[in-house]
Amino acid sequence: MTKALERREKLRAALIRAAERMIAERGLAGLKTRDLAREIGCANGAVYNLVADVDELILRVGSRTLLRLDDALTLATSAGEPSPRESLARIALAYCDFAAENLQLWRALFEHRVQVDKPLPDWSVHDQMQLFRHIYQPLAALFPERSPEELGITARSLFSAVHGMVALGLEQKLVAVPLPALRKEIAGLVRAMIDGLVACDVKRSGGG
Amino acid sequence: MTKALERREKLRAALIRAAERMIAERGLAGLKTRDLAREIGCANGAVYNLVADVDELILRVGSRTLLRLDDALTLATSAGEPSPRESLARIALAYCDFAAENLQLWRALFEHRVQVDKPLPDWSVHDQMQLFRHIYQPLAALFPERSPEELGITARSLFSAVHGMVALGLEQKLVAVPLPALRKEIAGLVRAMIDGLVACDVKRSGGG
DNA sequence: AATATTTATTGAACGATGTTCACGTTTCCT
DNA sequence: AGGAAACGTGAACATCGTTCAATAAATATT
Numbered sequence: 001m002t003k004a005l006e007r008r009e010k011l012r013a014a015l016i017r018a019a020e021r022m023i024a025e026r027g028l029a030g031l032k033t034r035d036l037a038r039e040i041g042c043a044n045g046a047v048y049n050l051v052a053d054v055d056e057l058i059l060r061v062g063s064r065t066l067l068r069l070d071d072a073l074t075l076a077t078s079a080g081e082p083s084p085r086e087s088l089a090r091i092a093l094a095y096c097d098f099a100a101e102n103l104q105l106w107r108a109l110f111e112h113r114v115q116v117d118k119p120l121p122d123w124s125v126h127d128q129m130q131l132f133r134h135i136y137q138p139l140a141a142l143f144p145e146r147s148p149e150e151l152g153i154t155a156r157s158l159f160s161a162v163h164g165m166v167a168l169g170l171e172q173k174l175v176a177v178p179l180p181a182l183r184k185e186i187a188g189l190v191r192a193m194i195d196g197l198v199a200c201d202v203k204r205s206g207g208g
Numbered sequence: 209m210t211k212a213l214e215r216r217e218k219l220r221a222a223l224i225r226a227a228e229r230m231i232a233e234r235g236l237a238g239l240k241t242r243d244l245a246r247e248i249g250c251a252n253g254a255v256y257n258l259v260a261d262v263d264e265l266i267l268r269v270g271s272r273t274l275l276r277l278d279d280a281l282t283l284a285t286s287a288g289e290p291s292p293r294e295s296l297a298r299i300a301l302a303y304c305d306f307a308a309e310n311l312q313l314w315r316a317l318f319e320h321r322v323q324v325d326k327p328l329p330d331w332s333v334h335d336q337m338q339l340f341r342h343i344y345q346p347l348a349a350l351f352p353e354r355s356p357e358e359l360g361i362t363a364r365s366l367f368s369a370v371h372g373m374v375a376l377g378l379e380q381k382l383v384a385v386p387l388p389a390l391r392k393e394i395a396g397l398v399r400a401m402i403d404g405l406v407a408c409d410v411k412r413s414g415g416g
Numbered sequence: 417a418a419t420a421t422t423t424a425t426t427g428a429a430c431g432a433t434g435t436t437c438a439c440g441t442t443t444c445c446t
Numbered sequence: 447a448g449g450a451a452a453c454g455t456g457a458a459c460a461t462c463g464t465t466c467a468a469t470a471a472a473t474a475t476t
Contacts, residue, residue: 007424008424032461032462032463033462033463033464034461034462034463042425042426043425043426043427044426044427044463044464045425045426045427045428045464045465045466046424046425046426047463047464048463048464048465049423049424049425053463053464054463054464111319153389153393154393156376156385157373157393157394157396157397158397159376160372160373160375160376160377161369161370161372161373161397161401162369162372163372163375163376164368164369164370164371164372164373164375164376165365165368165369165372167368167371167372167375168364168367168368168371168372169368177364181361185361185365186365188365188408189365189366189369189401189405191404191408192400192401192403192404192405192407192408193369193397193400193401193404194404195400195403195404195407195408196399196400196401196402196403196404196405196407197397197400197404199400199403199404199407200396200399200400200403216453240432240433240434241433241434241435242432242433242434250454250455251454251455251456252434252435252455252456253435253436253437253454253455253456253457254453254454254455255434255435256434256435256436257452257453257454261434261435262434262435
C-alpha cells in the first residue's frame with residue numbers, strides 16, 4: 001500500500017510545482033491540464049487522480065504563495081526594532097515587493113473565484129487569516145484602547161488599502177508607474193493613514 | 209447604405225445591452241457568444257460582424273459602466289457645498305455604493321485583462337482617465353502647493369486605496385462584512401488619509 | 417506463491433466555447 | 447433591373463476541462 005501512495009504523493013507534489021511554474025510564467029489563464037500532464041509525465045486524465053479539479057490545484061498553489069508571502073512579511077518586521085508606524089510601512093513595502101516579484105502568482109490569489117456552491121476547503125481558509133496578524137500587532141500597540149474586533153476591522157481596512165495601491169499600481173493598464181515611485185507612494189500613504197487614524201483617535205478620546 | 213448600417217447599429221446596440229445584462233446576471237465568465245446570439249436573434253457567427261471579438265464587447269460594456277460610474281460620482285459631489293475633505297469622503301462612498309449596486313459589471317472592469325499584443329483602443333483608454341478628475345479637484349484645493357503631477361499621483365493613490373477597500377470588502381471570500389460597516393470604514397479611513405496627508409504636508413512645508 | 421480483488425493509469429471521447437469560413441441571401445449603387 | 451459588395455447563416459475547427467471504459471499494476475487473500 002505504501003508504494004502506490006508514495007508515488008502518488010510525489011506525482012502530486014510535482015503537479016503542484018509544475019502548476020506553480022506555469023502560472024508564474026504564463027498567468028492563471030495559461031494553466032492547461034494537458035501541458036501539466038506532459039510536464040510531469042502522465043496522461044491528462046491522471047491529473048484528476050491527483051487533484052479533484054483545477055480549482056483545487058489553483059488553491060494549492062495559492063496556499064504555497066500565501067506561505068511565501070507570510071515569510072516575506074515576517075522577514076520585513078524581523079530586522080531592527082522599529083516603531084509600530086515604521087513596522088506597518090515596512091510591511092506594506094514588503095507586500096508591494098512580494099507582489100512585484102511574484103506578479104502572476106500573486107494575481108492568481110485574487111483572480112481565481114471559486115464556484116458559489118463549492119465552498120473553500122478548510123486548509124485554504126486558514127492561511128488567509130494568518131496574514132492579518134502582521135498588521136494586527138503594530139496596530140494594537142498604536143491603539144491600545146481599541147477592542148480586538150475594532151483592531152481586526154482596522155487591520156483589514158489598512159491591508160485592503162495597501163492592496164489596492166499595489167494592485168492598481170502594478171496593473172499598468174493605463175499608465176506604467178515605476179516601482180520606486182510606487183513604493184514611495186505606498187510608504188507615504190501608509191504613514192499618512194496611521195497619523196490620521198491616531199489623530200482621530202486622540203480627538204475622539206479627548207472630546208468624548 | 210443607410211438601411212443596412214442602421215440595422216447593423218441597432219443590432220450592435222442590442223448586442224452590447226445583452227452582454228451588459230448577461231455580465232450583470234452571471235458574471236464575466238457567464239458571457240457566452242451563443243447565448244448572446246440567441247438573445248438578439250441572430251446566428252452566433254453574426255456576432256463577429258458586430259464586434260471584432262469578445263474582448264471588444266467586454267470593453268464596450270466596460271465603457272458604459274465607466275460612464276454610469278462617472279455619473280454616480282458627479283451626483284455625489286453635486287449636492288451642497290461640502291469641504292474638500294467631505295467631498296472626497298462622499299466620492300469614496302459613492303464609489304462603494306456603485307460597486308455594491310453594480311457588483312458584477314464593476315468587477316468586470318478589473319477582472320478583464322487584454323492580451324499583451326493587443327493594445328486598448330483609444331475610446332477605452334480615454335474614459336478611464338476621466339474618473340480621476342473627481343478626486344483631483346478637492347485634492348487641488350487641499351494641497352495648493354503641490355504640482356499637477358504630484359496631485360495626479362496622489363489622486364491615483366487615494367483612488368487605489370479606496371478601490372482596494374471596496375474590492376476586498378465586497379469580495380466576501382473569507383468573511384462577509386455588512387455594507388454599512390464597510391461604508392463606515394471607508395469614510396473613516398479616507399478622512400484619516402486626508403488628515404494624515406495634510407499633516408505631513410504642513411510638517412514638510414514648515415520644516416523645509 | 418498463485419490467484420483474486422482493489423486500485424491506478426491510459427488515451428480516446430464528450431460537451432462547451434470562441435472563432436472562422438464557404439455558401440446563400442440581402443442590400444446598394446448605377 | 448442587374449451586378450457587386452456586404453451580410454447572415456450554420457456547420458466546422460481548435461482548444462479547453464472533464465469523464466470513462468478498458469487495461470495495467472499493486473495489494474490482499476488463501
